Amino acid sequence: MTLWGGRFSQKLDDLAWALNSSLPVDQRMAIQDVDGSLAWADAIHKAGILSDEEHASISLGLDTVRKEFASGEFSCQPSDEDIHTAVERRLSELIGPAAGKLHTGRSRNDQVATDFRLWMLQAIPELHSAFLNLQSALVEQAELAGEIIMPGYTHLQRAQPILLAHWWLSHYWALKRDVERLQDLTKRVSVLPLGSGALAGAPFALDRDALAKSLGFAEVSQNSLDAVSDRDFAAEYLFVCSMTAVHLSKLAEQVVLYTTAEFGFFELSDAFSTGSSLMPQKKNPDVFELTRGKTGTMIGLLTGLMSTLKGLPSTYDKDLQEDKAPVFQATDTLLSILPVMAAALRTIMVKPERMRSAIDSTMMATDLADYLVEKGVPFREAHSLAGKVVRAAGEGKVRMEELPLEAYQAIGPFEADVYQVFDPLESIKKRNTVGGTSLQSVKNQISKIKGD
Numbered sequence: 329m330t331l332w333g334g335r336f337s338q339k340l341d342d343l344a345w346a347l348n349s350s351l352p353v354d355q356r357m358a359i360q361d362v363d364g365s366l367a368w369a370d371a372i373h374k375a376g377i378l379s380d381e382e383h384a385s386i387s388l389g390l391d392t393v394r395k396e397f398a399s400g401e402f403s404c405q406p407s408d409e410d411i412h413t414a415v416e417r418r419l420s421e422l423i424g425p426a427a428g429k430l431h432t433g434r435s436r437n438d439q440v441a442t443d444f445r446l447w448m449l450q451a452i453p454e455l456h457s458a459f460l461n462l463q464s465a466l467v468e469q470a471e472l473a474g475e476i477i478m479p480g481y482t483h484l485q486r487a488q489p490i491l492l493a494h495w496w497l498s499h500y501w502a503l504k505r506d507v508e509r510l511q512d513l514t515k516r517v518s519v520l521p522l523g524s525g526a527l528a529g530a531p532f533a534l535d536r537d538a539l540a541k542s543l544g545f546a547e548v549s550q551n552s553l554d555a556v557s558d559r560d561f562a563a564e565y566l567f568v569c570s571m572t573a574v575h576l577s578k579l580a581e582q583v584v585l586y587t588t589a590e591f592g593f594f595e596l597s598d599a600f601s602t603g604s605s606l607m608p609q610k611k612n613p614d615v616f617e618l619t620r621g622k623t624g625t626m627i628g629l630l631t632g633l634m635s636t637l638k639g640l641p642s643t644y645d646k647d648l649q650e651d652k653a654p655v656f657q658a659t660d661t662l663l664s665i666l667p668v669m670a671a672a673l674r675t676i677m678v679k680p681e682r683m684r685s686a687i688d689s690t691m692m693a694t695d696l697a698d699y700l701v702e703k704g705v706p707f708r709e710a711h712s713l714a715g716k717v718v719r720a721a722g723e724g725k726v727r728m729e730e731l732p733l734e735a736y737q738a739i740g741p742f743e744a745d746v747y748q749v750f751d752p753l754e755s756i757k758k759r760n761t762v763g764g765t766s767l768q769s770v771k772n773q774i775s776k777i778k779g780d
């Protein structure tokens with residue numbers, strides 16, 4: 329059955345039918361389609377389109393359809409063009425010709441946009457709790473890390489010592505922005521298109537505000553042409569998923585790096601590592617590599633939808649049917665990687681001694697310059713004098729803290745207390761500004777996070 333056909337003398341070609349059918353994808357919105365139809369039946373009943381009996385029969389029939397979907401009993405037919413057709417076909421099998429009144433004033437154009445938004449409104453909280461779980465894993469690791477220190481990098485070159493806890497939390501804050509974006513997006517998803525008809529609106533007195541309220545939407549769309557074509561929310565959603573994936577990929581890349589024999593900062597638990605079919609010794613970080621890899625696919629989903637939307641004429645065009653698959657795929661991807669990342673990170677074994685031994689005294693060269701600044705030397709000059717110390721140590725093939733005081737004093741106004749500069753924990757302690765790596769700053773971050 330199709331929801332159209334009166335004006336055609338030939339049935340749709342089989343190949344064209346296969347191309348046109350969206351049921352394999354949009355059947356994921358079955359419950360939303362039934363809920364939207366139940367609310368629509370109420371609205372057109374109130375508007376005087378359905379009699380009390382017709383309304384009761386349609387509602388009862390839709391309840392049955394809903395139950396059939398929920399229990400898995402619903403059977404889609406090859407003749408169902410999409411989920412909207414499947415629901416209406418089943419309703420007419422259950423209640424007869426009264427089913428034909430349900431679509432009065434409605435088009436699949438406003439219907440599909442409504443179903444899609446309803447679907448997203450239930451997906452967002454699911455994603456949100458997966459985010460929270462990963463964020464908690466990061467905070468737990470930060471708390472466990474205590475005073476463990478590690479090298480901080482810029483350009484992937486050793487830069488300054490930092491607390492491991494500070495590193496864990498850096499990933500927390502990135503995810504927090506993703507959660508905020510997800511929450512902010514909700515207000516643009518929560519706009520009801522139903523009542524926009526095919527493009528021009530509905531021809532009878534419809535209380536769209538009540539309709540919105542009954543479906544849990546915050547507001548109704550204000551322009552029917554825009555309402556049936558607006559897929560900004562889908563593009564934004566894919567952006568949030570992509571941004572999140574980029575953050576996860578960045579974290580994953582560092583875990584991959586830190587678990588190499590060369591770094592040896594982390595060891596993955598066996599439960600989250602994989603082996604090689606050929607090399608018996610291998611322990612591979614596949615979970616993290618897949619996270620990194622799936623990010624590429626995720627960005628493809630975003631750019632794919634943006635390209636589909638580009639240049640579409642106003643209102644509904646069939647191109648818009650391409651909107652759901654990327655959103656579903658992005659959701660499935662995130663819902664598979666977020667929990668695995670959380671579990672894998674919770675079981676990571678940290679190697680504090682490896683991190684400590686990767687901190688060499690050149691990483692305190694900035695502290696050496698700061699030492700001179702405290703003695704009144706302008707920073708630019710202090711930077712250059714500290715650089716000379718780095719060079720002298722390099723030339724003498726000794727560590728900076730092994731250079732004798734005379735060597736220091738030949739370079740600048742250094743005194744015997746200069747050697748204190750080379751304690752990495754001291755360097756860390758000094759960086760006590762809000763957001764710095766000091767123990768106190770990190771504690772403050774954790775209390776702020778917990779107070780949120």
Ligand code: ARG
Pocket residue numbers: 350354410436437440644648649650
């Ligand atoms: N399956 C369609 C979609 O997902 C439903 C809307 C069909 N509208 C139409 N005018 N053919 O977009």
